Amino acid sequence: MKNDIHDLGLVLDSRVRLIVIESWEELRVLEAIATLAVKRSQTWYTWNQVEGLQRLGFGTAIDSAEDLGDPEQALDYVRRQREPALFVFCDLHPFMQSPRLVRLLKMIAMDPAEQAPTLLLVSHELPLPAELRRLAARISLSMPSDEQLAAIIREEAARWTERNQGRRVRTDSRTLEQVVRNLRGVTHEEARLLARKLIVDDGAITQEDLPVLNRAKFSLLDMQGVLSFEQDTARFADVGGLAQFKRWLADRQAAFNRPGAAADMPKGVLLAGVQGSGKSLAARAVAGLWGLPLLRLDFAALYNKYIGETEKNLREALTMADAMEPCVLWIDEIEKGLADDGADQGVSRRVLGTLLTWMAERRSRVFLVATANNVMQLPPELIRKGRLDELFFVDLPDARVREDIFRIHLGSRELPVERFDLTALAVASEGFAGAEIEQAVVSAVYSAAARQEEAGQAHVLAALSETSPLSVVMAERIQALRDWARHRAVMAD
Numbered sequence: 001m002k003n004d005i006h007d008l009g010l011v012l013d014s015r016v017r018l019i020v021i022e023s024w025e026e027l028r029v030l031e032a033i034a035t036l037a038v039k040r041s042q043t044w045y046t047w048n049q050v051e052g053l054q055r056l057g058f059g060t061a062i063d064s065a066e067d068l069g070d071p072e073q074a075l076d077y078v079r080r081q082r083e084p085a086l087f088v089f090c091d092l093h094p095f096m097q098s099p100r101l102v103r104l105l106k107m108i109a110m111d112p113a114e115q116a117p118t119l120l121l122v123s124h125e126l127p128l129p130a131e132l133r134r135l136a137a138r139i140s141l142s143m144p145s146d147e148q149l150a151a152i153i154r155e156e157a158a159r160w161t162e163r164n165q166g167r168r169v170r171t172d173s174r175t176l177e178q179v180v181r182n183l184r185g186v187t188h189e190e191a192r193l194l195a196r197k198l199i200v201d202d203g204a205i206t207q208e209d210l211p212v213l214n215r216a217k218f219s220l221l222d223m224q225g226v227l228s229f230e231q232d233t234a235r236f237a238d239v240g241g242l243a244q245f246k247r248w249l250a251d252r253q254a255a256f257n258r259p260g261a262a263a264d265m266p267k268g269v270l271l272a273g274v275q276g277s278g279k280s281l282a283a284r285a286v287a288g289l290w291g292l293p294l295l296r297l298d299f300a301a302l303y304n305k306y307i308g309e310t311e312k313n314l315r316e317a318l319t320m321a322d323a324m325e326p327c328v329l330w331i332d333e334i335e336k337g338l339a340d341d342g343a344d345q346g347v348s349r350r351v352l353g354t355l356l357t358w359m360a361e362r363r364s365r366v367f368l369v370a371t372a373n374n375v376m377q378l379p380p381e382l383i384r385k386g387r388l389d390e391l392f393f394v395d396l397p398d399a400r401v402r403e404d405i406f407r408i409h410l411g412s413r414e415l416p417v418e419r420f421d422l423t424a425l426a427v428a429s430e431g432f433a434g435a436e437i438e439q440a441v442v443s444a445v446y447s448a449a450a451r452q453e454e455a456g457q458a459h460v461l462a463a464l465s466e467t468s469p470l471s472v473v474m475a476e477r478i479q480a481l482r483d484w485a486r487h488r489a490v491m492a493d
């Protein structure tokens, strides 16, 4: 916060007349400007559509014959002032389509007089029209540092003590450190809110608070579905096969968790291969295995929600992921977001560029797990050695792995695994992917229940014989994938 105020002061000194501050935290921005104005002995005013123009510190509306709730009349009023005051306009962005309003902003921005006012525009987002771009300065307010987060927690603890007859908040330094780490990425106000929430129920900050904090935090951070916190990590015990991949991960867990060693820190992997073979499941399991939070980056949401804003939102999501370190960042079916599909080539190229830059420059402990069904659609830059640590190919399961997968899915439906002949099931499911095996087990359970029988070997065999697996339907495509992978990828199993 100190630095933000400091920067804003420098911009004001440089006599820029038009300043844009993009922030979700209007109150905090106003607080910062108020502090600064007092320090600089400048008068300051706020404007919003509802309350019109108000002189701050007095909270009274300006007395004027004009309707100062109207943005254009208010700006015209500002334009005529001959005092070096700060005028803070909140949420002017919906009105930027008006040519007259843009003209007024331009006149204010170009005013050469010494005694001219300065206009600050505060919105969550404010793209400027071309006429104004070179006349305005942009200030961004950064997220709180670890020290600031710790200070916020201390302040909230002190508040609680004050209200509870001097009782002190119970905690320990290790938990506090973890809480600070988990708060990274939230704003000052959000951090305060979350800290208060942790303390208020029992006057203590303990290990039990950590999962609560994580959930609360992710509902606060409204990333519009682009980045989401996945509660549902998996265990590798639930993934059949992929032995090489599991070993690779086990070998690198220590390196990933070692603090400070950025150079040889594992960066990420791509899991490519046949559909339904457990790639998404394995991605979730990485987080489970390493005991890290799992963040999912959804390219589809990225493209849907923010037409024309795609890269900016990707950058924001990646910054957010950095702030959440250490964590696993999962991009499912990455080819869907990056494939050159002709129509909007420009956008997908720039998205790729943004992603590659982040991958090359980041210092954070964010392990990227990307999955792809159609790896041949992926741009070669992404696959090139050095970007990711390894490219794993997940093939159809062989007989031994199919037995494992049956064991897993029979077991998770509470069927007596020992009463099934797994070898025979493996033989009957030649060419089946894991998802299809699971499907057969499920339909066996249902058809048995419909006949009021107990699900057994015969039901599963019947279900298998009724399915024609994708590998038969798409034999050519799968062969092409294998040929592609032979020289480029490591077998996951």
Ligand SMILES: Nc1ncnc2c1ncn2[C@@H]1O[C@H](COP(=O)(O)OP(=O)(O)O)[C@@H](O)[C@H]1O
Residues within 6 Å of the ligand: 238, 239, 240, 241, 274, 275, 276, 277, 278, 279, 280, 281, 282, 371, 405, 408, 433, 434, 435, 436, 438
């Ligand atoms: N190797 C496997 N071991 C256990 N279950 C599997 C395996 N592969 C697929 N499955 C089952 O099929 C479901 C769908 O698989 P998924 O991970 O989405 O495949 P992919 O992402 O490769 O298309 C999984 O959630 C799991 O229940």
Ligand SMILES: [Mg+2]
Residues within 6 Å of the ligand: 276, 279, 280, 281, 332, 333, 371
């Ligand atoms: Mg998948």
